[in-house]
Amino acid sequence: VGISGAYVFLNGEIMPAEEASISPFDAGLLRGYAVFDLLQTLDGRPFMVREHLQRFRNSAELLGLQVPLPNDEIVSVMERLLELNGHADATVRMVLTGGVSPDGMHFDPLTPTFFILTHELFEVPGSVYEYGTKLLAAEHQRELPEAKTTGYLTWLLNHARLEEEGAMDLLYHSGGVISEAATASFYVVRDGKILAPGTGVLWGTVGVRVLEAAADEFDVVYRDISLVEAIQADECILTSSVRGVVPVTRIDEHVIAEGTVGPVTRRLMQIFKSLTDEPAT
Amino acid sequence: VGISGAYVFLNGEIMPAEEASISPFDAGLLRGYAVFDLLQTLDGRPFMVREHLQRFRNSAELLGLQVPLPNDEIVSVMERLLELNGHADATVRMVLTGGVSPDGMHFDPLTPTFFILTHELFEVPGSVYEYGTKLLAAEHQRELPEAKTTGYLTWLLNHARLEEEGAMDLLYHSGGVISEAATASFYVVRDGKILAPGTGVLWGTVGVRVLEAAADEFDVVYRDISLVEAIQADECILTSSVRGVVPVTRIDEHVIAEGTVGPVTRRLMQIFKSLTDEPAT
Numbered sequence: 001v002g003i004s005g006a007y008v009f010l011n012g013e014i015m016p017a018e019e020a021s022i023s024p025f026d027a028g029l030l031r032g033y034a035v036f037d038l039l040q041t042l043d044g045r046p047f048m049v050r051e052h053l054q055r056f057r058n059s060a061e062l063l064g065l066q067v068p069l070p071n072d073e074i075v076s077v078m079e080r081l082l083e084l085n086g087h088a089d090a091t092v093r094m095v096l097t098g099g100v101s102p103d104g105m106h107f108d109p110l111t112p113t114f115f116i117l118t119h120e121l122f123e124v125p126g127s128v129y130e131y132g133t134k135l136l137a138a139e140h141q142r143e144l145p146e147a148k149t150t151g152y153l154t155w156l157l158n159h160a161r162l163e164e165e166g167a168m169d170l171l172y173h174s175g176g177v178i179s180e181a182a183t184a185s186f187y188v189v190r191d192g193k194i195l196a197p198g199t200g201v202l203w204g205t206v207g208v209r210v211l212e213a214a215a216d217e218f219d220v221v222y223r224d225i226s227l228v229e230a231i232q233a234d235e236c237i238l239t240s241s242v243r244g245v246v247p248v249t250r251i252d253e254h255v256i257a258e259g260t261v262g263p264v265t266r267r268l269m270q271i272f273k274s275l276t277d278e279p280a281t
Numbered sequence: 282v283g284i285s286g287a288y289v290f291l292n293g294e295i296m297p298a299e300e301a302s303i304s305p306f307d308a309g310l311l312r313g314y315a316v317f318d319l320l321q322t323l324d325g326r327p328f329m330v331r332e333h334l335q336r337f338r339n340s341a342e343l344l345g346l347q348v349p350l351p352n353d354e355i356v357s358v359m360e361r362l363l364e365l366n367g368h369a370d371a372t373v374r375m376v377l378t379g380g381v382s383p384d385g386m387h388f389d390p391l392t393p394t395f396f397i398l399t400h401e402l403f404e405v406p407g408s409v410y411e412y413g414t415k416l417l418a419a420e421h422q423r424e425l426p427e428a429k430t431t432g433y434l435t436w437l438l439n440h441a442r443l444e445e446e447g448a449m450d451l452l453y454h455s456g457g458v459i460s461e462a463a464t465a466s467f468y469v470v471r472d473g474k475i476l477a478p479g480t481g482v483l484w485g486t487v488g489v490r491v492l493e494a495a496a497d498e499f500d501v502v503y504r505d506i507s508l509v510e511a512i513q514a515d516e517c518i519l520t521s522s523v524r525g526v527v528p529v530t531r532i533d534e535h536v537i538a539e540g541t542v543g544p545v546t547r548r549l550m551q552i553f554k555s556l557t558d559e560p561a562t
Contacts, residue, residue, distance in 0.1 A: 004306055004383035021302035022310060024289055024396045029303060030376065031433040032313040038385075063438070093385060095311065098437075102285035103400050104319075104374060105440075115305045119384050143421070143434050151432050152312040153424050156379075157344070159386075175456075 005085030005118035009077045014084070020115065027107045028097025034150045035059035036095040039205075040121055040242045042276055046078050046092055048241070051205040058203070059147040060096050065112050067096060074116070081118050089121040091242055095150070124243050129269065132249025132261055133168040133238070135181060136161065137227060141174035145200045155182035169238065171251060173227045180204070181238055186248075187211075188225050189235035189264045198222035206272065207239035213271045218264060227251075235262035245272045286366030286399035290358045295365070301396065308388045309378025315431045316340035317376040320486075321402055321523045323557055327359050327373055329522070332486040339484070340428040341377050346393050348377060355397070362399050370402040372523055376431070405524050410550065413530025413542055414449040414519070416462060417442065418508060422455040426481045436463035450519065452532060454508045461485070462519055467529070468492075469506050470516035470545045479503035487553065488520035494552045499545060508532075516543035526553045 010020045028034035037056035040047055053071050060067050069077075078092050096114050101107040140154045158170055169181040179197055180186050185204025188195040194211065211220050230236055236248035236256050245268045247261040291301045309315035318337035321328055334352050341348050350358075359373050377395050382388040421435045439451055450462040460478055461467050466485025469476040475492065492501050511517055517529035517537050526549045528542040 008305055010305060017304070017306070020305050022305055022307070023298070024291060024301050024303055024376070024398060025285055025298070026303070026310070027437075029307070029310045029315065029378070030317070030374075030431060031437060032315075032431045033434060033437055034310065034313075036311070063434075093311075095305070097310070103403065104372075104398075105437075117305060117385075122384065140424070141422075143424070143432065144438070149434060150311060150313045151424065151434070153314065153344075153430060153432070156308075156312060156314055156386075157425070 003120050005081060005087065005090070007081055007084040009081060009116040011114060014077065014080060022113060023100045025100045025102055025104070026097055026113055027099060027101040028095070028113060028150065030101060030104045031098070032149070032151055033063065033107070034095060034097035035063055035065070035147050036093055036150055037148055038091055038093050038241060041082060041087075041090045041092065044082060044089070046075060047276070048205055048209065049075055049078070051209065052241070055148065055203055055205060056094055056096070059149070062144060062147040063098070064109050065096055065098065066109070068112060068114050077116055081116060085118045087118060087120050090118045091121055093117045093119065121242065128168065128246055130261070132247040132259070134166060134250035135169055135171040135238070135248055136165060136167045137252050138170040138172055138182075139174060140170070140172045141179065141200070142172065145179060145202060148202055152182065168246065171230070176226050176228070177224045178227050178230055184238045184240035184243065187237045187239070188230050188233040189237070189262060190229065190233050192264070193219045193221050194264065195225050195229075196220055196222050197225055204239050205241055206244060209275065210239060210245060210268050210271050213275070214268060217267065231256070233257070235265050237265050237268060244276070245269045284401050286362060286368065286371070288362055288365040290362060290397040292395055295358065295361060303394060304381045306381045306383055306385070307378055307394055308380060308382040309376070309394060309431065311382060311385045312379070313430070313432055314344065314388070315376060315378035316344055316346070316428050317374055317431055318429055319372055319374050319522060322363060322371045322373065325363060325370070327356060328557070329486055329490065330356055330359070332490065333522070336429065336484055336486060337375050337377070340430070343425060343428040344379070345390050346377055346379065347390070349393060349395050358397055362397060366399045368399060368401050371399045372402055374398045374400065402523065409449065409527055411542070413528040413540070415447060415531035416450055416452040416519070416529055417446060417448045418533050419451040419453055419463075420455060421451070421453045422460065422481070423453065426460060426483060429483055433463065449527065452511070457507050457509070458505045459508050459511055465519045465521035465524065467511075468518045468520070469511050469514040470518065470543060471510065471514050473545070474500045474502050475545065476506050476510075477501055477503050478506055485520050486522055487525060490556065491520060491526060491549050491552050494556070495549060498548065512537070514538070516546050518546050518549060525557070526550045
């Protein structure tokens with residue numbers, strides 16, 4: 001078992017990864033015209049797959065593309081791939097591009113490139129759930145933020161710095177207003193209310209599901225949140241498909257409140273745990 | 282002869298395009314971690330190839346990557362490809378990505394993916410040089426603008442609108458300040474001076490060369506230029522490797538000055554013509 005699966009799905013077929021051939025003329029490669037989605041397995045099965053498929057279709061639509069298979073067939077492919085690749089636990093990645101573009105400009109949206117890969121799940125150190133994690137603020141606004149596109153340049157260019165500083169992710173902000181983390185959603189707690197960025201962000205599958213489940217207990221306010229408000233918040237929270245609900249206790253050199261895991265975050269972590277205990281895929 | 286060449290160069294070898302296989306795990310595809318450069322041929326030979334190779338290496342360096350071949354070998358590959366592909370005139374595209382990333386996160390910068398493609402040159406209608414062209418203003422700031430990366434989402438999403446409106450390109454602006462066109466450089470003439478955006482833009486190979494050649498005749502001022510200044514300018518000018526010097530006479534619904542090709546633009550067009558008459562590759 002390697003980091004990536006020995007088998008992949010590409011344009012209708014499951015095949016050994018080394019036989020999977022993407023054209024150098026692919027618009028996903030030449031022009032970054034591509035969307036993806038990523039989910040994790042739970043007990044070996046795709047977790048929250050309906051939400052991820054819905055989001056993947058939303059992303060595709062924003063690029064004028066259509067996912068070329070119905071949901072049940074995609075789930076079957078995922079299950080077959082997971083079986084063949086034999087990871088302990090895995091992340092499953094669906095990618096859809098504009099397809100082959102002979103002139104690097106035009107392509108036929110009816111012949112997209114669609115592939116599914118699996119990767120060995122990377123372990124999140126348990127300490128981050130106990131003591132919280134750190135984010136690094138970075139000035140950036142994702143292009144077409146409502147779509148999960150493949151543009152991760154700023155994140156990858158900061159990878160070494162994240163590792164050096166022991167930070168989990170970047171916190172993107174633009175014009176003083178925060179949007180989301182590079183690979184996760186981000187929420188703030190102030191005066192008992194949960195604040196969520198209202199626009200210009202990707203639908204966070206775990207975040208939305210957890211906030212829905214918590215709607216009886218907490219007010220959730222969707223509005224712009226400044227970076228200063230985040231730094232001065234009572235609690236900061238990151239949510240992600242592969243990391244669940246994570247307390248954020250530091251942003252750059254700033255400690256959030258007392259620097260410990262707050263009560264709202266703890267409750268959302270509990271709610272997420274109850275979702276994973278009874279997965280309703 | 283097709284729109285794209287029958288042969289391509291990939292990781293050290295010239296091969297038929299249908300045998301050129303990029304891994305679905307390539308960081309250029311999964312994460313948009315890729316740079317490129319594009320030049321045109323003149324009389325069948327690569328034009329301004331030194332400048333494009335220099336810019337390609339600059340772009341690579343900004344991503345922590347190295348172009349894995351010396352310039353003379355790259356030029357030989359281009360010439361061999363052009364011979365094999367037999368285009369009348371062509372654009373030549375070099376692409377460098379982070380290489381294969383098994384986990385979609387890490388990759389070895391010492392094993393990048395490097396390929397070279399050729400495309401049939403698309404003809405620019407001669408009328409744009411006589412009567413000028415139109416740009417559509419679009420709020421956008423390219424990620425890592427000093428590198429020629431593959432992120433062209435905003436441009437491609439506006440492709441249909443550009444064609445409908447008979448516009449040649451998008452004019453990017455952010456916070457009221459213009460940067461460059463989506464696929465070209467952009468300059469403004471006011472009171473006999475040429476204004477050029479000073480930072481946050483790609484090095485325009487044709488633009489820089491033409492402005493250097495014109496340095497005896499015109500003052501060139503590098504500074505921020507607002508969108509309003511561009512619209513109210515005496516002349517607006519687009520430069521590009523595949524289009525040369527192009528007069529811009531309209532931005533959205535605004536006509537620039539009298540809507541005709543101005544004297545500074547005409548002089549720069551002449552200078553570019555003299556460069557193509559005696560190509561110093």
